[in-house]
Amino acid sequence: MKPQAFAVGNYRVRLGEDGRIRLPVEWRRLFATSKAPVFMLVPKGCNYVKMVPGDRARKITRVLRARAEPHIPADPQGQEMIKDVREMMEGAMYITIRSEGRLTIPRALRERVGLSGKVVLAGCFDAAQIWSYASWKNEGARMQSAASHVVDYFMKGI
Numbered sequence: 001m002k003p004q005a006f007a008v009g010n011y012r013v014r015l016g017e018d019g020r021i022r023l024p025v026e027w028r029r030l031f032a033t034s035k036a037p038v039f040m041l042v043p044k045g046c047n048y049v050k051m052v053p054g055d056r057a058r059k060i061t062r063v064l065r066a067r068a069e070p071h072i073p074a075d076p077q078g079q080e081m082i083k084d085v086r087e088m089m090e091g092a093m094y095i096t097i098r099s100e101g102r103l104t105i106p107r108a109l110r111e112r113v114g115l116s117g118k119v120v121l122a123g124c125f126d127a128a129q130i131w132s133y134a135s136w137k138n139e140g141a142r143m144q145s146a147a148s149h150v151v152d153y154f155m156k157g158i
Contacts, residue, residue: 005030007123012133015119019110023101024121027128031097040109041092044084047113047139048122049105049130054094056126105130 007027015021023031031038031053039057041050052060067081091112097103105115118133 006125007031007128008125009123010136011121013119013121015105015110015115015117019105019107019115020102021105021119021121021130023097023103025101027121027123028097028101030126031128037094037096038103039092040095040105042109042112044087047131047135049109049113049115051095051128051130053126057094 005027007030009024009026011024013021031051037054039052039054041052042048043050091108093106093109095103095106110116114132114135115130116132120131120133120136122129122131122136
């Protein structure tokens, strides 16, 4: 069995004017070896770009569709779920990673969350987030601190 690859840690990198970044070497196995291109989107109400391996993104799409479709015709909650999924998927796209770990974040996604200059790549195990440095300083670090408390809680006694 092949060891599992994860995206962990935070990396400050420079985003080129054309939207190019280079993934950390440690993350390339997770993202660059996926059978499908990387899937990028901006989750509803978030100020970062989420990056998911393409194989996992296809599975997520199938699950969301299967959960939502039975509720579409009459259920107001189902209608709200469809609206949320539609907003989340608006502007989502597949991106190809070059063999040396470079990828280009499309202009539409960069503009939506204000990415330019210095950015932070934040690992989230089987996904990653791309933050503007300013947003990361304000919100991302706080979120990461909260997540570490959750991990500490579950790791007690192990």
